Amino acid sequence: MTLDELVSKAGGGEAEVEAIPFPSLDVLHKACGSIPRTRDMTAGLERLFLDVKDPIKVVLDPLTQPLSWALRNAIETMQSLPWWAAIIILVLIAQLAGRRVGVTLFVLASFLGLAFIDHFAYAMQTLAIILVCTLICVLIGVPIGIAMSRSNVLERWLTPMLDMLQTLPTFVYLIPLIFLFSVTEPKLYGIAIILYAIVPAIRLTNLGIRLVDADVLEAADAFGMTSRQKLLRVQLPLALPNIMAGINQTIMLSLSMVVIASLVSAPGLGTLVLRGINKLELGVGLVAGLGIVILAIVLDRVSRAALQRVNKMHQPGA
Amino acid sequence: MTDSFISIRNLYKIFGPNSSAMISRAKSGMHKADMLKEFGHVLGLRNINIEIKKGEITVIMGLSGSGKSTLIRHLNRLIDPTSGEVIVNGTDILKLDRLQLLQLRRTQMSMVFQKFALLPHETVLTNAGMPCSVRGDDRRVIDKSAREWLHRVGLSGAEALYPHQLSGGMQQRVGLARALTSNSELMLMDEAYSALDPLIRSSMQDLLLELQEDLQKTIVFITHDLDEALKIADHLVILKDGEIVQQGEPQHILLNPADPYIEDFVSDINRARVLRVRSVMTETISGSTDLELLDGDENLEAAILRSKGEAGKTFAVHTAGQQVGTLKMTDVLKALVPAARRSNPSNAE
Numbered sequence: 001m002t003l004d005e006l007v008s009k010a011g012g013g014e015a016e017v018e019a020i021p022f023p024s025l026d027v028l029h030k031a032c033g034s035i036p037r038t039r040d041m042t043a044g045l046e047r048l049f050l051d052v053k054d055p056i057k058v059v060l061d062p063l064t065q066p067l068s069w070a071l072r073n074a075i076e077t078m079q080s081l082p083w084w085a086a087i088i089i090l091v092l093i094a095q096l097a098g099r100r101v102g103v104t105l106f107v108l109a110s111f112l113g114l115a116f117i118d119h120f121a122y123a124m125q126t127l128a129i130i131l132v133c134t135l136i137c138v139l140i141g142v143p144i145g146i147a148m149s150r151s152n153v154l155e156r157w158l159t160p161m162l163d164m165l166q167t168l169p170t171f172v173y174l175i176p177l178i179f180l181f182s183v184t185e186p187k188l189y190g191i192a193i194i195l196y197a198i199v200p201a202i203r204l205t206n207l208g209i210r211l212v213d214a215d216v217l218e219a220a221d222a223f224g225m226t227s228r229q230k231l232l233r234v235q236l237p238l239a240l241p242n243i244m245a246g247i248n249q250t251i252m253l254s255l256s257m258v259v260i261a262s263l264v265s266a267p268g269l270g271t272l273v274l275r276g277i278n279k280l281e282l283g284v285g286l287v288a289g290l291g292i293v294i295l296a297i298v299l300d301r302v303s304r305a306a307l308q309r310v311n312k313m314h315q316p317g318a
Numbered sequence: 319m320t321d322s323f324i325s326i327r328n329l330y331k332i333f334g335p336n337s338s339a340m341i342s343r344a345k346s347g348m349h350k351a352d353m354l355k356e357f358g359h360v361l362g363l364r365n366i367n368i369e370i371k372k373g374e375i376t377v378i379m380g381l382s383g384s385g386k387s388t389l390i391r392h393l394n395r396l397i398d399p400t401s402g403e404v405i406v407n408g409t410d411i412l413k414l415d416r417l418q419l420l421q422l423r424r425t426q427m428s429m430v431f432q433k434f435a436l437l438p439h440e441t442v443l444t445n446a447g448m449p450c451s452v453r454g455d456d457r458r459v460i461d462k463s464a465r466e467w468l469h470r471v472g473l474s475g476a477e478a479l480y481p482h483q484l485s486g487g488m489q490q491r492v493g494l495a496r497a498l499t500s501n502s503e504l505m506l507m508d509e510a511y512s513a514l515d516p517l518i519r520s521s522m523q524d525l526l527l528e529l530q531e532d533l534q535k536t537i538v539f540i541t542h543d544l545d546e547a548l549k550i551a552d553h554l555v556i557l558k559d560g561e562i563v564q565q566g567e568p569q570h571i572l573l574n575p576a577d578p579y580i581e582d583f584v585s586d587i588n589r590a591r592v593l594r595v596r597s598v599m600t601e602t603i604s605g606s607t608d609l610e611l612l613d614g615d616e617n618l619e620a621a622i623l624r625s626k627g628e629a630g631k632t633f634a635v636h637t638a639g640q641q642v643g644t645l646k647m648t649d650v651l652k653a654l655v656p657a658a659r660r661s662n663p664s665n666a667e
Binding site: 216221225229237238 | 420452480
C-alpha cells in the first residue's frame with residue numbers, strides 16, 4: 001500500500017465522519033431560500049408584538065392607570081411625612097400586626113439605623129412600592145385563589161400559568177412591558193412586581209381553602225349554610241393561616257422584584273444598587289444592598305409575627 | 319304507620335360513574351363484592367326500608383363499611399340516593415329544590431358528628447348558636463338560647479372558651495348543644511360518641527337519655543357499638559354490607575336473632591344487664607298475692623339479685639302499678655343463654 005492510498009483512505013474516512021447537520025431553520029435556509037432563518041422568526045415575533053401592541057394598550061392603559069396613580073401617591077405620601085412621624089407610624093403598624101415587643105423594637109432600631117446612614121428616604125420609596133403592590137396582589141390574588149379552589153378545571157388551567165410566572169427569569173417580564181408602557185410611568189414596574197409576587201397569594205389561598213377540614217364543611221352543610229356563608233364563616237377563616245403565609249411570600253417576592261425593577265425607573269434602594277453596578281461604586285452598592293436586607297428582615301419578621309398570632313388562635317394546644 | 323316521622327322506602331345507593339345503570343343489577347340481587355369486581359361500582363345501600371317514629375330513638379347499627387353513615391346522610395341529603403324515596407314529615411325531600419333543601423336543613427333537622435366538627439375560630443357560645451345564626455335569627459335571642467342549652471349539657475361557664483381548650487367529651491357536649499339550639503324535631507347523630515373514651519361515652523349516653531325524657535325528639539343514632547345501641551334504642555336497625563339484616567325492638571332482636579350474623583353479634587353482650595324482666599316474663603297473671611313484686615323495666619340482673627340465688631322463685635311483674643305477668647327464675651336462667659347455644663349445646667364453649 002502506498003502513502004497516497006493511505007492518505008486517500010484517511011480522507012475518505014473523514015468524509016464519512018462529517019455528520020449530517022441538524023435540519024435547523026438556518027441550515028434549511030441555505031438549501032432553500034424560501035425557508036425563513038431563525039433571525040427572521042424572532043424578527044417576526046417582534047413585528048407581531050408591535051402590531052398587537054396598540055390594541056392591547058388601548059385596553060390595558062386605562063385599566064392600569066389607577067396603579068400608576070396609587071404608586072405615585074404612595075411614594076409621595078411616604079416622602080412628605082416627617083421622619084419621626086413615618087417611624088412612629090411604621091412602628092405602630094408593626095406592633096398592631098405582630099403584637100411582639102421584640103419584633104417592634106427591632107423595627108424601630110432598623111429604621112433609625114437606615115435614617116442614620118441617610119438611606120431612610122430610599123427605604124421609604126421601596127417600602128411604599130412594596131405596600132401598594134402587596135395590597136393589590138391580595139385584592140386580586142385572594143379572589144382568584146378562591147375561584148381556583150372551587151373549580152378543578154380552573155386549577156388545571158391556572159397552575160401551569162402560575163408555574164410559568166414563577167420560573168420566568170425576572171428580566172423577561174420587563175421586555176414586553178417596556179414596549180407597552182413608557183418607562184416614566186410607575187405602572188411599568190408595578191405590573192412587573194405584581195405579576196411576579198401574586199403567585200403565592202393565589203396558590204396558598206387555593207391550597208388553604210382546599211385543606212379546610214371536610215368534617216367542618218359537612219357540618220356547615222348539615223345546618224343549611226349557603227355557599228356564601230360557608231366561604232365567610234368556615235372556609236376563609238380556616239384558610240387564614242395559609243393565606244397569611246402566602247401574603248408573607250408575596251411581600252418577600254415584591255422586595256426582590258423591586259430591586260430589579262429599578263432598571264425601569266423604580267425608585268428606592270434598588271437605584272443605589274444599580275449605581276453601584278453602573279459606576280463601579282462598590283461601597284454605595286454594598287450599603288444599599290445591606291439596607292435591602294434589613295428591610296427584608298423587617299418585613300418578614302412583622303408579617304411572620306402576624307401569621308403566628310393567627311395560627312395560635314386556630315391551633316389546639318399552641 | 320301514621321306516627322312515622324321519616325319513611326325510607328326502597329332506598330338504593332350505588333357509588334360509581336354509571337350508578338343508575340347498576341340499579342337493575344342491584345335490584346336483581348347482585349352481590350356487593352361481585353359488583354365491585356365486575357363493574358367497579360360500590361353498592362352502598364340495598365333496598366332500605368325504615369319507618370322512624372316521632373319521639374323515638376332509632377339506632378342504626380353496623381360495622382364499618384356497612385353503610386350506616388351513608389344511610390344517615392340520606393336523611394338530610396348530604397348524599398343523594400340512586401333510587402328510592404325519603405319522606406320527612408310528609409315531604410319527599412328528594413323533590414326539594416336547593417332553597418327548600420336549605421330551609422329543611424335549617425329548620426327541621428340538626429346533626430351531631432363523630433369528630434365534633436366545631437368551628438375552631440369561634441367561641442363555644444357562637445358555636446352553640448350556629449344553627450340559629452345561619453338562619454339569621456336575632457343576636458340576643460341566639461345568645462340566650464345557646465346559653466340555655468349549654469347549661470343543659472353541663473357547660474355553663476365555658477361560653478367564652480374556644481373548642482380546642484376543651485376535652486373531647488366537652489367538645490361533643492358543645493356539638494350536642496349546637497344541635498339542640500337549632501330547636502328542630504329531628505336530631506341525626508353520626509357515631510356521635512365513638513370518638514370518646516368509655517366512661518365519658520357512658521355519661522354522654524345518660525345525658526342523651528335524660529334530655530330525651532324531657533324533649534321527646536326524634537333521634538336517629540348511628541353506632542358500631544352494640545352495648546350503646548341496646549342502651550339507648552327504642553328501635554334498632556342492624557345493617558350489614560348495605561342491607562338491613564334485622565330491625566325491631568332491641569329486646570326482641572336479642573331474644574330472637576334472625577340469622578347467624580346477628581346471633582354472633584349479640585353473643586358477647588351481658589344479657590343479664592340488657593334484658594328486661596318484661597321481655598322474659600310469661601303474661602299469665604296469677605291471683606295469689608303472696609308473690610314478691612318486681613318492676614317490668616328492671617333488668618334480669620336485678621331479678622337475680624332479688625331472688626338471692628333461689629332458682630325456684632317466682633315474681634309478680636308490675637308496670638305502673640298494674641300486674642302484667644309473672645316471672646319464673648327458671649325463665650331467667652334460660653334467657654341468659656343465647657338461643658344459638660341453647661339449640662346446639664355442643665357449640666357452647
